[in-house]
Amino acid sequence: MTAGGAEGRLPAKRTRSGGYNRRVEIKAHEIRHRVLYAETDQMGVVYYANYLIWMEMGRVEYCRAAGVRYRDMEKEDGVLLTVAEANCRFLSPAYYDEEIAIRTWVGRAHARMVQFNYEMRNIADARLLAAGYTKHVFCDRSMKPSKLPARYRPLFGLET
Amino acid sequence: MTAGGAEGRLPAKRTRSGGYNRRVEIKAHEIRHRVLYAETDQMGVVYYANYLIWMEMGRVEYCRAAGVRYRDMEKEDGVLLTVAEANCRFLSPAYYDEEIAIRTWVGRAHARMVQFNYEMRNIADARLLAAGYTKHVFCDRSMKPSKLPARYRPLFGLET
Amino acid sequence: MTAGGAEGRLPAKRTRSGGYNRRVEIKAHEIRHRVLYAETDQMGVVYYANYLIWMEMGRVEYCRAAGVRYRDMEKEDGVLLTVAEANCRFLSPAYYDEEIAIRTWVGRAHARMVQFNYEMRNIADARLLAAGYTKHVFCDRSMKPSKLPARYRPLFGLET
Amino acid sequence: MTAGGAEGRLPAKRTRSGGYNRRVEIKAHEIRHRVLYAETDQMGVVYYANYLIWMEMGRVEYCRAAGVRYRDMEKEDGVLLTVAEANCRFLSPAYYDEEIAIRTWVGRAHARMVQFNYEMRNIADARLLAAGYTKHVFCDRSMKPSKLPARYRPLFGLET
Numbered sequence: 024m025t026a027g028g029a030e031g032r033l034p035a036k037r038t039r040s041g042g043y044n045r046r047v048e049i050k051a052h053e054i055r056h057r058v059l060y061a062e063t064d065q066m067g068v069v070y071y072a073n074y075l076i077w078m079e080m081g082r083v084e085y086c087r088a089a090g091v092r093y094r095d096m097e098k099e100d101g102v103l104l105t106v107a108e109a110n111c112r113f114l115s116p117a118y119y120d121e122e123i124a125i126r127t128w129v130g131r132a133h134a135r136m137v138q139f140n141y142e143m144r145n146i147a148d149a150r151l152l153a154a155g156y157t158k159h160v161f162c163d164r165s166m167k168p169s170k171l172p173a174r175y176r177p178l179f180g181l182e183t
Numbered sequence: 184m185t186a187g188g189a190e191g192r193l194p195a196k197r198t199r200s201g202g203y204n205r206r207v208e209i210k211a212h213e214i215r216h217r218v219l220y221a222e223t224d225q226m227g228v229v230y231y232a233n234y235l236i237w238m239e240m241g242r243v244e245y246c247r248a249a250g251v252r253y254r255d256m257e258k259e260d261g262v263l264l265t266v267a268e269a270n271c272r273f274l275s276p277a278y279y280d281e282e283i284a285i286r287t288w289v290g291r292a293h294a295r296m297v298q299f300n301y302e303m304r305n306i307a308d309a310r311l312l313a314a315g316y317t318k319h320v321f322c323d324r325s326m327k328p329s330k331l332p333a334r335y336r337p338l339f340g341l342e343t
Numbered sequence: 344m345t346a347g348g349a350e351g352r353l354p355a356k357r358t359r360s361g362g363y364n365r366r367v368e369i370k371a372h373e374i375r376h377r378v379l380y381a382e383t384d385q386m387g388v389v390y391y392a393n394y395l396i397w398m399e400m401g402r403v404e405y406c407r408a409a410g411v412r413y414r415d416m417e418k419e420d421g422v423l424l425t426v427a428e429a430n431c432r433f434l435s436p437a438y439y440d441e442e443i444a445i446r447t448w449v450g451r452a453h454a455r456m457v458q459f460n461y462e463m464r465n466i467a468d469a470r471l472l473a474a475g476y477t478k479h480v481f482c483d484r485s486m487k488p489s490k491l492p493a494r495y496r497p498l499f500g501l502e503t
Numbered sequence: 504m505t506a507g508g509a510e511g512r513l514p515a516k517r518t519r520s521g522g523y524n525r526r527v528e529i530k531a532h533e534i535r536h537r538v539l540y541a542e543t544d545q546m547g548v549v550y551y552a553n554y555l556i557w558m559e560m561g562r563v564e565y566c567r568a569a570g571v572r573y574r575d576m577e578k579e580d581g582v583l584l585t586v587a588e589a590n591c592r593f594l595s596p597a598y599y600d601e602e603i604a605i606r607t608w609v610g611r612a613h614a615r616m617v618q619f620n621y622e623m624r625n626i627a628d629a630r631l632l633a634a635g636y637t638k639h640v641f642c643d644r645s646m647k648p649s650k651l652p653a654r655y656r657p658l659f660g661l662e663t
Contacts, residue, residue: 058561059559060559061556068225071337071426071477077538107432109391109431111428111429116486120573152556243377263546266551266593269551271589271590276585347519381544381550381552384545386545390540414612439545
């Protein structure tokens with residue numbers, strides 16, 4: 024696994040196959056985002072639904088850093104990551120024009136689903152703004168759940 | 184033309200065909216919308232891009248009132264209304280939880296394009312909030328410009 | 344409690360105060376929403392962050408049906424419902440132009456927080472699209488957690 | 504004027520004051536943006552209202568490149584740039600995951616208003632996606648139109 028995360032290594036995933044263990048290293052990937060005026064609301068803070076967009080930004084770039092364009096996965100191989108659940112805890116408000124770090128890693132995965140975890144921090148003061156996860160089911164072009172093709176499994180820390 | 188607008192008649196469109204005029208009545212259609220928290224920004228007013236979403240709401244309901252579901256037009260007949268231009272003048276701010284009237288009518292149209300006009304008012308005090316237009320090019324499923332099929336022409340005040 | 348929900352009664356809340364029980368009836372409130380083009384993504388379904396906006400629509404109208412404008416609560420009494428957590432499980436995709444019912448009720452509440460629960464259904468076929476909750480902390484104008492003023496407690500099924 | 508634009512010089516602005524001309528150089532500023540899934544609609548292209556958000560991104564970074572944080576201008580000096588008009592012509596669709604260049608420059612300005620112009624291009628093939636402008640009125644904290652304080656005038660190519 025070659026995910027180009029900027030951060031320390033997360034606990035390695037173990038997958039068991041044919042009687043031996045192969046460790047697949049999963050690292051978190053981090054991106055930066057500047058809070059837009061469009062993202063604030065009249066409370067003067069970022070509107071809560073926008074954190075789910077930040078999560079999207081995080082997981083797309085996680086994939087790219089790992090060598091996979093989500094667009095190609097969808098277009099060329101018809102693999103859709105439909106969202107089954109999203110959760111976010113809001114710990115500290117984010118303000119206009121602040122620079123945010125969005126850290127993304129694979130929480131758990133198997134051939135039919137993957138969970139991404141996220142942490143969002145204010146870069147200037149390292150304040151933790153929010154933490155959450157999204158669970159995804161791999162689907163084919165007709166939106167039917169299906170097994171992730173082998174070539175994409177390393178992306179999520181799975182053996183092929 | 185049976186557009187179910189609540190408002191007075193707009194200047195009639197004339198279309199010329201085979202040497203005689205047939206007048207097609209076009210009426211404005213009006214819908215209501217309650218300003219969401221999500222739509223405000225930290226200035227305490229509605230963020231400007233949201234007015235373009237209100238315009239979408241207006242024109243979809245204009246079509247429905249005229250007896251055409253835009254979804255069917257797109258799905259069944261492959262007619263896409265791609266947006267070629269959008270314009271909005273912001274005259275007075277809109278605030279959270281205010282009820283807004285969005286009035287929509289066809290400005291001009293021919294077989295290859297249509298312009299919708301919009302006015303957005305605060306219902307409580309009749310304040311004009313914004314006015315604008317969108318210009319659309321009729322396209323087929325492959326996003327190529329194409330003539331509007333005859334059956335949809337009355338929707339836009341055009342002769343078949 | 345006079346919440347104007349269209350639906351059946353939810354399990355009553357009990358709150359204990361001074362040695363006797365007063366039952367406060369809580370009913371769900373339901374609103375309708377037509378899926379916008381703006382809300383879809385290229386997968387042809389509603390983008391997942393928009394469900395959190397639907398939840399906002401649901402809880403604001405829940406409050407209004409119960410006789411409280413959220414805007415007044417915020418403006419006049421400086422009571423802010425900051426979001427502490429949001430969760431949504433996506434069960435079936437929602438499509439453009441479908442009419443959706445958003446059902447909202449108070450899950451649990453005390454003087455410092457309230458949880459709203461939501462169910463979103465396709466009206467035409469009663470398909471359950473999504474279910475989730477949001478947890479809110481009552482804050483004052485300076486965004487500090489604070490106890491909900493007594494006059495608003497019945498809104499959330501709490502004794503004054 | 505030291506705007507850190509990456510691009511060629513735009514036609515210089517002349518402002519006349521006390522009988523002599525001082526030329527203030529205005530340069531365009533360019534930023535990059537990767538199209539999000541959230542920004543697409545079911546037509547498979549970027550939903551039109553999102554271009555107005557891209558314009559916001561462009562003008563905020565234009566200001567920052569010129570040495571002014573819009574946030575500080577708003578917070579510290581109570582200068583609000585309310586939007587009076589927005590216009591966008593959509594020339595070629597933008598697709599998911601494409602990298603976009605947003606080029607921003609001051610079209611014209613005086614002490615009471617400023618117009619920003621924008622061009623949005625696909626970076627890979629230099630395709631012009633959209634072009635437009637926004638007109639802004641300088642307001643004070645109470646949202647009343649007011650003259651731009653002298654210290655901010657160079658930002659918009661104006662003499663102090």
